[in-house]
Amino acid sequence: MIKVNGEKHSWYQGMTIKDLLNNFNKSHLYAVVRINDKHISMPYFEKTLIPDNSEVFLIPMIAGG
Amino acid sequence: MKEYKMEPLNTFNYDRPVIEKGYANQTLCIDISDFVISVKPVTEKMKNVFIGGKGFDLWLLWNAVNNTTKWNDPENAICIASGPMGGTPVYPGSGKSIVTTISPLTGSVIDSNVGGYFGPYLKFSGFDALEVTGKSLKDVVIFIDGIDEKVQIFKASGLPDDSYTLSATLTEHFAKGKPRNISVVSTGPGAKNTRMGCLNFTWYDLKRKRARYKQAGRGGIGGVFADKGIKAIVARWNTVTTKTNNPADANTLKDVGRKHSREVVELDPKQNQMAQIGTTHLVPIMNDFDLLPTHNFQYGQHSEADNIGQEVFRRIFDPGYDGCWMGCTLACSHGVKDFVPLTGPYKGLKVFVDGPEYETIAGCGSNLGIFDPHTIIEMNFYCDTYGLDTISVGTSTAFAMECFEMGLINESHTHGMNLLFGNRSAALEVVHQMARGEGFGQIIGRGVRQMKVIFSRDYGADPDLMQDIGMEAKGLEFSEYMTKESLAQQGGYGLALKGPQHDEAWLIFLDMVHNFMPTFEKKAEALHWFPMFRTWFGLCGLCKLPWNDVVPEDNKDTLEPAKVMKHVEWYADYYTAVTGRQTTADGLIRMSEAVYNFQRIFNLKMGFGQREHDNIPYRAVGPVKTVEYESRTERYDKQLVEKHNVDITGKTTEEKIVLLREFREKLYEKLKDAVYKRRGWTNNGIPTKETVKRLGIDFPEVLELLRAHGVET
Ligand code: SF4
Numbered sequence: 001m002i003k004v005n006g007e008k009h010s011w012y013q014g015m016t017i018k019d020l021l022n023n024f025n026k027s028h029l030y031a032v033v034r035i036n037d038k039h040i041s042m043p044y045f046e047k048t049l050i051p052d053n054s055e056v057f058l059i060p061m062i063a064g065g
Numbered sequence: 066m067k068e069y070k071m072e073p074l075n076t077f078n079y080d081r082p083v084i085e086k087g088y089a090n091q092t093l094c095i096d097i098s099d100f101v102i103s104v105k106p107v108t109e110k111m112k113n114v115f116i117g118g119k120g121f122d123l124w125l126l127w128n129a130v131n132n133t134t135k136w137n138d139p140e141n142a143i144c145i146a147s148g149p150m151g152g153t154p155v156y157p158g159s160g161k162s163i164v165t166t167i168s169p170l171t172g173s174v175i176d177s178n179v180g181g182y183f184g185p186y187l188k189f190s191g192f193d194a195l196e197v198t199g200k201s202l203k204d205v206v207i208f209i210d211g212i213d214e215k216v217q218i219f220k221a222s223g224l225p226d227d228s229y230t231l232s233a234t235l236t237e238h239f240a241k242g243k244p245r246n247i248s249v250v251s252t253g254p255g256a257k258n259t260r261m262g263c264l265n266f267t268w269y270d271l272k273r274k275r276a277r278y279k280q281a282g283r284g285g286i287g288g289v290f291a292d293k294g295i296k297a298i299v300a301r302w303n304t305v306t307t308k309t310n311n312p313a314d315a316n317t318l319k320d321v322g323r324k325h326s327r328e329v330v331e332l333d334p335k336q337n338q339m340a341q342i343g344t345t346h347l348v349p350i351m352n353d354f355d356l357l358p359t360h361n362f363q364y365g366q367h368s369e370a371d372n373i374g375q376e377v378f379r380r381i382f383d384p385g386y387d388g389c390w391m392g393c394t395l396a397c398s399h400g401v402k403d404f405v406p407l408t409g410p411y412k413g414l415k416v417f418v419d420g421p422e423y424e425t426i427a428g429c430g431s432n433l434g435i436f437d438p439h440t441i442i443e444m445n446f447y448c449d450t451y452g453l454d455t456i457s458v459g460t461s462t463a464f465a466m467e468c469f470e471m472g473l474i475n476e477s478h479t480h481g482m483n484l485l486f487g488n489r490s491a492a493l494e495v496v497h498q499m500a501r502g503e504g505f506g507q508i509i510g511r512g513v514r515q516m517k518v519i520f521s522r523d524y525g526a527d528p529d530l531m532q533d534i535g536m537e538a539k540g541l542e543f544s545e546y547m548t549k550e551s552l553a554q555q556g557g558y559g560l561a562l563k564g565p566q567h568d569e570a571w572l573i574f575l576d577m578v579h580n581f582m583p584t585f586e587k588k589a590e591a592l593h594w595f596p597m598f599r600t601w602f603g604l605c606g607l608c609k610l611p612w613n614d615v616v617p618e619d620n621k622d623t624l625e626p627a628k629v630m631k632h633v634e635w636y637a638d639y640y641t642a643v644t645g646r647q648t649t650a651d652g653l654i655r656m657s658e659a660v661y662n663f664q665r666i667f668n669l670k671m672g673f674g675q676r677e678h679d680n681i682p683y684r685a686v687g688p689v690k691t692v693e694y695e696s697r698t699e700r701y702d703k704q705l706v707e708k709h710n711v712d713i714t715g716k717t718t719e720e721k722i723v724l725l726r727e728f729r730e731k732l733y734e735k736l737k738d739a740v741y742k743r744r745g746w747t748n749n750g751i752p753t754k755e756t757v758k759r760l761g762i763d764f765p766e767v768l769e770l771l772r773a774h775g776v777e778t
Contacts, residue, residue: 005335005618029621031578032350037338037379039346041353042578057335060620061627062350062574063613 004056011052017045020056032059069223069234071206077102077216081191084311087149087643088112092125093192093216095207097293098139098199100218107193114761116604118148119176120660121194122165123667126174129198132670136169136285137292139200145250145298146194147184150643151606153392155307155322157329158608160185160390162266168284168563169260170457170512171540173671174664175284175563178603180389180398181266182248185606186211186300189309201294208239211302212246221296228253228265228278229416229450231297236267236276239299245269249276251297252287255451258502259510261461261542262287263454268389277419279389279398282454283566284541285512291452305391313645321638325611329394332615339397339614340387341379344423348374351427355697356547356573359431360486361463362536362684363693365547369436373426377438383417395611406443408493411450421445421455427545428459433466434486444496451500456566457512460542462495464513464535465505473526479505513537533683534690539564539673548685550700551577553588556736559681560592562664568609569596575627589739591627598633600657605640612636659760662744662752666767669751669774676750679737687729691718694725701725747776754778 002011004020017040021027031042034057040048050056082089090107107121115124122144129142143166153159162184168175187195190211197207206219225231232249240247249267256262264287265278281287312318333339337346348370351357355365371377383402388394401418421429421441429444430436448455468474469484476483482491482505498506508519513535520526536543541564548554554577557570572591575581582588602609613629620626633650640648648656668674687701688694694701695718705711705721709728713721741748745756751774757763768778 026621029579029626031354031574034338038376039349041350043353059336060616060618061613061629062347062578063571063616 002050002052002054002056005058009056011050015050017048017050020050021045021058024058029060030058032062033057034059067223067225069221071219071221071238074205074218074220075100075102079104079191079214079216081211081214084189084309086313086645087310088117089188089191089193091192092121092194092196093187093209094196094198095216095218096199097197097201097205097207097218097295102216102218104192114659115663116148116656116660117193118146118151118606119163119165119600119603121146122163122176123174123660123664125194125196126165126167127667127670129196130167132672134167136167136172136289140198141167141289142196142198143286143289143293144194144196145184145187147188148604148606150310150639152185152188152305152310153307153312153318153322153643154305154390155319155326155392156639157326157392157394157611158390159606160393161602161606161608162187162281163603164264164281164286166286166289167671168286168540169288170285170514171564171673173539173563173668173673175286175541176603176664177264177281177283177286178568179264179266179281180279180608181268182390183250183266183298183300185305185390186248186302189302189305190300195298197293197295197298199293204294204296206235206296207298209298209300211300224296226254227410227450228452229446232265232267232276232278235297235299236269239301244276245271246301246303247276248300249297250299252290252452253450253500255448255453255496255500255510256285256287256291258507259453259499260285260288260512260515261454261457261510262291262452263448264290265449265452272385273383273402273417275417277389277398277400277417278449279419280449280454282456284563285454285457287452287454310643312643314642317638318642321635321642325632325635326392326394328617329611329615332618333395336615339395339610341384342375342382343378343397343399345375345378345421345426347423348426351546354578355550357431358427358545358547360434361432361467361534362543362547363467363690364696365549367431367436370431372436373430373438373441378421381438381442390608393608393611395615397610401442404442404446406446407439408443408490409447409497411446416446418442418446419449424545425455425459428456429492432459432463432545433492435489435492437489440489440493443493447493447496447500451496453496453499456544457542458496458499459545460536461509461513461516462492464516465509467534468520468526468531473531474520474524478524512540513542514540535682536684537565538681538685539678541565543685546571546573548573549687552732552736553582553591555681555685555733556588556592556740558685559679559733560737560740561596562661562668565681565685569599571595579627581627585735585739588736589743592740593743594628594654597654597657597661598628600661601636601653604656604660659762662756662760663762663767665746665750665752666757666762666770669770674751675774676737676741676748679750681733683726683730686733687725688722691722694718694722749774751776
């Protein structure tokens with residue numbers, strides 16, 4: 001089990017960020033995701049595994065300086 | 066500490082006006098040539114057209130200077146203003162000041178947005194804006210005491226030279242036991258000896274019991290301040306509440322302020338965590354997207370970038386509340402406690418460092434090939450205390466390093482300094498030399514534009530190559546984002562009024578990652594709306610970060626997620642609640658348009674503000690050198706083939722660079738056409754008669770300027 005934006009979410013072994021985002025609509029708007037305190041960016045979504053019990057945050061928009 | 070003396074030269078007693086709906090309705094003018102202090106009324110017309118903040122500054126500056134005024138002429142004014150909402154403690158990010166002057170780097174108007182308590186304290190003391198002209202032969206301190214209703218000019222001697230100790234000394238001197246009542250504006254020795262001096266604006270940190278500071282960094286404003294003989298300007302004010310601004314509708318203000326505050330408190334921990342790590346999260350993100358400048362903007366990525374990213378600074382920052390204005394729940398202005406510099410006058414001593422933020426990390430770190438947080442923090446500390454802009458210092462040093470690596474300059478020019486990328490002690494030594502006005506640091510301190518002239522004239526370096534790799538436009542050094550793959554951001558920098566600073570438009574992600582603006586018209590629309598909305602913050606005394614660095618959870622389901630319209634509408638309500646003037650989201654854009662176009666025309670008055678002045682160096686557009694092209698061959702080859710239908714078989718890298726350049730430079734010119742059209746400007750980038758009339762800035766002097774530049778009136 002993981003938490004996504006504070007809500008419980010099912011988890012399975014080998015789940016990547018890309019897999020997780022497939023469950024959300026307009027997921028192309030997420031260019032960055034935070035797993036616990038680590039930011040992961042879109043180019044790494046496909047190969048980044050989400051560990052069990054993670055807190056995942058979908059960062060809505062990067063607004064820059 | 067050395068003994069210091071402050072002798073009053075003039076005292077001006079006044080009756081403090083009641084603040085009405087966010088305005089004091091007068092401005093303070095000080096001519097320090099003969100220590101004359103006076104007050105000017107704020108007219109309804111000023112409020113209608115210029116709103117406040119940067120708008121008031123520009124109007125005061127426009128009337129102070131003529132078209133031949135240089136940065137160091139006595140009539141050049143330093144103008145500082147907050148805005149009608151400035152000083153509201155209930156709404157996040159409501160304590161900003163805007164500073165404007167004629168810049169030593171660009172020769173035209175520069176504006177810089179800064180936190181700290183000064184702007185609100187100035188207003189509550191009775192003045193919507195401060196205008197300082199003249200030059201003093203003696204060092205002076207200006208004291209604006211809103212509690213005792215007097216403005217004083219002191220002749221100062223023996224005060225510390227650097228901003229770090231000077232701010233602390235003056236805070237204690239004027240505090241009468243209440244240091245939170247004081248805000249100090251000062252600079253340091255670097256501002257005297259370079260063209261890239263900044264101003265430090267203090268806010269008092271009650272928990273850490275020290276004066277902290279934020280910087281009005283860009284364009285060498287600190288140099289104008291120092292040249293005028295001003296040691297510091299100090300404001301003193303009392304307790305601040307929501308009522309201090311005497312808002313038109315206090316209940317609505319509290320309501321909308323609480324909504325935005327609550328949202329920040331609830332969502333920032335889930336989103337960017339700026340209350341914990343400031344803007345340092347941008348370092349790894351920019352690196353991942355090939356946007357973090359390294360080695361003078363040659364590349365956008367480096368394997369060691371994580372060493373200077375948020376994971377490191379999360380551990381280094383001193384935990385605690387870091388709001389640069391009271392009640393800001395985003396509170397992103399972090400610092401490093403008990404830092405011990407390895408060089409310079411504070412070597413071996415424990416100091417508190419305000420920062421670093423993303424720009425400093427990229428400018429004084431990755432762009433110099435430095436991936437060591439200690440060096441970056443030390444450069445941050447010395448730039449601030451010497452009164453130097455970390456962005457211009459970083460970008461200028463990066464240019465000098467690349468010239469050194471390419472053999473355009475050598476050790477005989479750098480006084481024996483080895484300026485290879487990654488040389489940490491050399492980078493620090495450059496900063497110390499800038500402060501002392503010595504050695505090669507003094508040359509770098511003149512900025513990229515001047516270095517190009519000196520290196521070519523005195524050292525025989527290739528001017529065309531330096532034009533391509535010297536990251537300045539309009540005379541101002543680029544801030545720290547890569548733009549090669551985002552045409553919209555090339556426009557965001559190149560078409561910015563003051564020069565390439567990202568505060569007008571930061572469109573890289575929207576353009577490059579989300580592809581929100583695939584056509585020229587869409588890019589032009591973005592390069593209209595975003596600069597206008599961002600300008601509006603500077604008119605009102607606000608910080609832009611709470612607008613779009615925290616985003617409502619349902620934002621992605623809105624029609625235009627990039628604009629974060631829910632917050633824009635809150636800002637419209639906020640404006641109406643304070644000023645009593647009804648407005649809407651569109652109304653905010655219209656307010657900015659008048660000031661924005663006026664600033665463009667101000668550039669025209671100073672001899673700039675036309676199409677040719679919106680050019681940018683090719684390094685900002687595409688790969689200049691073969692190593693740059695070859696580091697991303699696949700990307701560039703693909704673009705030549707698929708986007709530009711070029712048969713690249715058998716072509717050398719050099720030939721492909723020439724072809725790509727032709728295409729990309731044409732696109733940039735096409736972008737200019739589209740943006741000028743959208744903004745209501747001529748093809749030469751000058752606002753038309755219809756535009757100035759529509760915006761109510763068709764003053765006789767404006768129309769005369771337009772006529773003189775061939776615009777039909
Ligand atoms: S968000 Fe940061 S910079 Fe903006 S007002 Fe708050 S503390 Fe200052």
